[in-house]
Amino acid sequence: MEETHQPFNGKIGIIGTGALxxxxxxxxxxxxxxxHFLMRSDYDVVRKRGLQIQSIDGDFVIHPPxxxxxxxxxxxxxxxxxxKTTDNGALPGLLAFTTDDxxxxxxxxxxxxxxxxLARILAGRSIEExxxxxxxxxxxxxxxxxxxxxxxxxxxxxxxxxxxxxxIRLAEFAGSPTERTHAVAxxxxxxxxxxxxxxxxxxxxxxxxxxxxxxNGLGVAASPGADSAVIxxxxxxxxxxxxxxxxxxxxxxxxxxxxxxxxxxxxxxRTRTMGAYKSSMQVDYELGRPVEVEAILGExxxxxxxxxxxxxxxxxxxxxxxxxxxxxxxx
Amino acid sequence: MEETHQPFNGKIGIIGTGALxxxxxxxxxxxxxxxHFLMRSDYDVVRKRGLQIQSIDGDFVIHPPxxxxxxxxxxxxxxxxxxKTTDNGALPGLLAFTTDDxxxxxxxxxxxxxxxxLARILAGRSIEExxxxxxxxxxxxxxxxxxxxxxxxxxxxxxxxxxxxxxIRLAEFAGSPTERTHAVAxxxxxxxxxxxxxxxxxxxxxxxxxxxxxxNGLGVAASPGADSAVIxxxxxxxxxxxxxxxxxxxxxxxxxxxxxxxxxxxxxxRTRTMGAYKSSMQVDYELGRPVEVEAILGExxxxxxxxxxxxxxxxxxxxxxxxxxxxxxxx
Numbered sequence: 001m002e003e004t005h006q007p008f009n010g011k012i013g014i015i016g017t018g019a020l021x022x023x024x025x026x027x028x029x030x031x032x033x034x035x036h037f038l039m040r041s042d043y044d045v046v047r048k049r050g051l052q053i054q055s056i057d058g059d060f061v062i063h064p065p066x067x068x069x070x071x072x073x074x075x076x077x078x079x080x081x082x083x084k085t086t087d088n089g090a091l092p093g094l095l096a097f098t099t100d101d102x103x104x105x106x107x108x109x110x111x112x113x114x115x116x117x118l119a120r121i122l123a124g125r126s127i128e129e130x131x132x133x134x135x136x137x138x139x140x141x142x143x144x145x146x147x148x149x150x151x152x153x154x155x156x157x158x159x160x161x162x163x164x165x166x167x168i169r170l171a172e173f174a175g176s177p178t179e180r181t182h183a184v185a186x187x188x189x190x191x192x193x194x195x196x197x198x199x200x201x202x203x204x205x206x207x208x209x210x211x212x213x214x215x216n217g218l219g220v221a222a223s224p225g226a227d228s229a230v231i232x233x234x235x236x237x238x239x240x241x242x243x244x245x246x247x248x249x250x251x252x253x254x255x256x257x258x259x260x261x262x263x264x265x266x267x268x269x270r271t272r273t274m275g276a277y278k279s280s281m282q283v284d285y286e287l288g289r290p291v292e293v294e295a296i297l298g299e300x301x302x303x304x305x306x307x308x309x310x311x312x313x314x315x316x317x318x319x320x321x322x323x324x325x326x327x328x329x330x331x
Numbered sequence: 332m333e334e335t336h337q338p339f340n341g342k343i344g345i346i347g348t349g350a351l352x353x354x355x356x357x358x359x360x361x362x363x364x365x366x367h368f369l370m371r372s373d374y375d376v377v378r379k380r381g382l383q384i385q386s387i388d389g390d391f392v393i394h395p396p397x398x399x400x401x402x403x404x405x406x407x408x409x410x411x412x413x414x415k416t417t418d419n420g421a422l423p424g425l426l427a428f429t430t431d432d433x434x435x436x437x438x439x440x441x442x443x444x445x446x447x448x449l450a451r452i453l454a455g456r457s458i459e460e461x462x463x464x465x466x467x468x469x470x471x472x473x474x475x476x477x478x479x480x481x482x483x484x485x486x487x488x489x490x491x492x493x494x495x496x497x498x499i500r501l502a503e504f505a506g507s508p509t510e511r512t513h514a515v516a517x518x519x520x521x522x523x524x525x526x527x528x529x530x531x532x533x534x535x536x537x538x539x540x541x542x543x544x545x546x547n548g549l550g551v552a553a554s555p556g557a558d559s560a561v562i563x564x565x566x567x568x569x570x571x572x573x574x575x576x577x578x579x580x581x582x583x584x585x586x587x588x589x590x591x592x593x594x595x596x597x598x599x600x601r602t603r604t605m606g607a608y609k610s611s612m613q614v615d616y617e618l619g620r621p622v623e624v625e626a627i628l629g630e631x632x633x634x635x636x637x638x639x640x641x642x643x644x645x646x647x648x649x650x651x652x653x654x655x656x657x658x659x660x661x662x
Binding site: 218221222224226234236237239240243244246247301310312313315316317318319320322323324327 | 549552553555557565567568570571574575577578632641643644646647648649650651653654655658
């Protein structure tokens, strides 16, 4: 698709080698790119046995350079962020050792606000700052976003099971695609990862939330067992999910993004074909892990508030998931 | 307040002798009215030891006629319905033995739709029928509604603890107040139960939902422990509660009831003075009892749907409480 562009080349660092970062990093490594992995709990296992990918497209093992500290990994030309957004608090410390003035940072994370946070960190500003002028930070052009579409699970230390999808949409955080955007896309494509270059990042981010807000949110708030099939089979929850999608579309519009009005109906229709699918938030919640409530619900709600529009169902869902997550943490 | 009217007199039957029906019935009985109580689990205890009221206004015991079947109670002139709305399915059987063509039926129950159900039962029609023409049923004029404001708890068989309030607002289901409305109000007043006659029942019913929808709903959906203080202390849930109130006001308007726009802010302000108050739904849910989800959430949502207006947060809350209740039942 991007054959006319030279693939990006340089030292690549994967921050967050879970089901997401592990899969995409392994593909790049397998294709011969110079990929370094930052690992915590899986470090010893991967050093000994390599990183194993059990994929619908064929299994493989790689033996890449792995690191158990950001210092050891050192400065990278391209840093791929695949941490859970609930761990974003660790980013300033990690980026201090792995980026210099020229490093490019691409986040494959879920939800809204991650690129803003990265731009603030690179500019040496507080990550929590709710500064809508983040896009004008001098470092914003070094940040890219890549909404990832992947079904994968870390089934054991150093073992990732890839069950479906596996593509990326790629855009610059500040401005239109450049030669660099196409080079990074070509890099993914040459590693067997379909990668579409987008004109606008926020369109893709908001577009993904049409599904993520209702089905991730209800996966926690209507727990236990509220997978996509359970929600669709419940006439009230299914209607509520559909109305949440309308609110996402309204909030996106207030944030400057015109999504197609038919996207909600299409998303409901597609969900009907998915069977009993557990959202990532539901999986995390059921396993007692922190859920990505701020990236998927909190930030969209805050943007709607800032734009002065009411999103009462999103607000309610955000409040309930936030409380459920807090209660689980307090246990 | 209604001194110029002769109190209603005749045989009074209390259907549902819990914290609500037990308290008001005991007041009437204590004042000398001819009150019969239908009881299930408390029948033996009350027959032996009477019905005990431990009240902020002074304790008392009554030894009224009690019945363990509707047949035994027989036809009443005024039937006061204080069943939990989750038991409304029992009403057709109960009313068959306790009403004749002249009996008046007053419901003190929570939420919307109970008067409609009673009118349909008296007309020999199905209780589930969602027939918006219920008001034109020939029996509708025999139905009255009385939103009750009472804090009381059944603390043991035959023992009711009355901690606060204790008044009733009274209105005809069909039409304006009549001589009979005032007579029933005078009856309550003469028994020490403040009773205000209202021009319109639906105004009072919807008005009560301004508080009941958010705080009863969240008491279950944001469980455990989501009392009024917890909700108010949570900035997101508190905002969601306020927005739910706005949706109730919109739904009421679409249902033909103009509530004061300031009622939501007033209700929030009053709640701030209440301390950590547990809604009846929260109490029921925590004790593993069915919750009054249809009367408090389901019927308001259905009326909004019928009127063609979107109430996305109410719809979501309804869906979650309904599912939580079903899951608790299935255990």
